[in-house]
Amino acid sequence: MCQKNDFSHRQCVICNKQLIGRSDKRFCDIKCKNYYHSEVRKSVKTIASETMKVLAKNIIILEGIMGEEKNSCLIDKLALERLGFRVNYVTDVGEKYGVTSYGVFSFNYRFVKNKKIEITVDRKRSPISPFIFKRWSREITEISV
Numbered sequence: 001m002c003q004k005n006d007f008s009h010r011q012c013v014i015c016n017k018q019l020i021g022r023s024d025k026r027f028c029d030i031k032c033k034n035y036y037h038s039e040v041r042k043s044v045k046t047i048a049s050e051t052m053k054v055l056a057k058n059i060i061i062l063e064g065i066m067g068e069e070k071n072s073c074l075i076d077k078l079a080l081e082r083l084g085f086r087v088n089y090v091t092d093v094g095e096k097y098g099v100t101s102y103g104v105f106s107f108n109y110r111f112v113k114n115k116k117i118e119i120t121v122d123r124k125r126s127p128i129s130p131f132i133f134k135r136w137s138r139e140i141t142e143i144s145v
Contacts, residue, residue, distance in 0.1 A: 054089045061085045062107045072120040
C-alpha cells in the first residue's frame with residue numbers, strides 16, 4: 001500500500017509559518033532565508049575572531065616569558081595559566097618519540113613531570129604580525145560563507 005506523505009507539519013526555521021512546496025524546503029521566503037544565513041555568518045565570524053584573540057594573547061605571553069635570548073625554558077603550568085595563557089588553543093600538534101608537543105605559531109610547548117611546561121621557540125620562523133591575524137580572520141570568514 002502506498003501512503004501519501006503528510007508535509008503539513010513542516011514549518012519555517014525562522015518564523016514557524018507552514019511550508020508549502022518542496023519536501024526539503026526550510027524557509028517560507030527569501031527574507032527568512034537571508035536572515036538565517038546572515039546570523040550563521042555572524043556567529044562563525046565571532047568564533048574566528050575570538051580564537052585569533054586568544055592565540056594572539058598566548059603569543060604575547062610566550063614572547064614575554066622567552067624574551068629575545070632564550071630558546072627554551074621550564075615554567076609551572078599554574079603560573080602560566082595565571083598569566084592568562086590558554087593551553088587548549090594551539091595552531092599545531094605533533095608527536096615525536098612518543099612525546100606530544102603543542103605549537104602556537106613559532107612557539108612549542110610540551111608537558112613534563114610535576115605539572116611543568118617546557119617551552120621552546122623556533123627562531124628561524126618569522127614573527128607573526130597583527131596584519132596576518134586580520135588576513136586569517138578574513139579568510140576564515142570567506143571560507144565559511
